[in-house]
Amino acid sequence: MQSVVVAIPSSFPGGLEAHLGAHFGHCDLYTVVKITDGQVQEVATLPNVPHEQGGCMAPVNHLARHGVQVLIAGGMGMRPLMGFNQVGIDVLYGGDTQTVGEALDALINGRLPRFTTEFTCGGGGGGMMHMGRF
Numbered sequence: 001m002q003s004v005v006v007a008i009p010s011s012f013p014g015g016l017e018a019h020l021g022a023h024f025g026h027c028d029l030y031t032v033v034k035i036t037d038g039q040v041q042e043v044a045t046l047p048n049v050p051h052e053q054g055g056c057m058a059p060v061n062h063l064a065r066h067g068v069q070v071l072i073a074g075g076m077g078m079r080p081l082m083g084f085n086q087v088g089i090d091v092l093y094g095g096d097t098q099t100v101g102e103a104l105d106a107l108i109n110g111r112l113p114r115f116t117t118e119f120t121c122g123g124g125g126g127g128m129m130h131m132g133r134f
Contacts, residue, residue, distance in 0.1 A: 003036040006107065007046065007068040008100045014045035016101035020094055024073040025059050025080065031100045032068065038108050056080040060087060072103045073115060081115060091115035 007030040009021030014031040021027030027048050034042040049062045056076075060083035063071060071084060074095035084091045092112040094103040106112045 003034060003041075004069050005067050006033045006035060006070045006072060006104070007031070007063050007066075008033070008072045008094065008103050009048070009074070010100050014100075015043060016040075016099065016104070018100045020072075020074055020097055020099060020103055022095075023075040024071065025056055025076065030063065030068075032066065033100075033104060035104070035108065040104060057083050060084055060089070064089060070107070072097075072107060072112060076115070 009024040009027030010018035010029060010031045011021065012018075012028045014029055016031075018031055025048075029048055030046045032044045032046050033040055046063075046066055049058045056079050060080055063084075064087040068089055070090045070092060072092050072094035074093070076091075081091060091114070092107065093115045094106065094112055097103040097106055103112070
């Protein structure tokens with residue numbers, strides 16, 4: 001049985017119909033979902049932590065403390081992307097999805113690329129690698 005805990009920056013009140021946040025660090029909250037064998041098992045919300053310019057590790061550490069293994073994001077800078085990599089959280093690009101439910105469907109069906117430098121705020125090039133199915 002394969003299980004994974006996924007966080008998705010989203011708008012209040014969260015849940016599968018919540019809109020995906022455009023930037024992980026400036027979202028209202030994270031919708032946190034446990035997926036087991038390709039099925040959504042649990043859905044919860046986790047408030048975002050406030051951070052100021054240069055304080056982008058606050059959300060990274062916050063999500064790591066809550067057992068998140070995968071983050072689906074629409075935008076972030078290089079520092080937090082490197083931070084997520086350091087704490088072992090896989091970051092996938094979900095900027096082409098509108099809602100948490102759509103992002104999860106794309107994840108389960110293997111349609112989300114790894115978040116690379118081409119997706120970072122003001123970032124440069126880099127190839128995309130696709131994740132397997134959950």
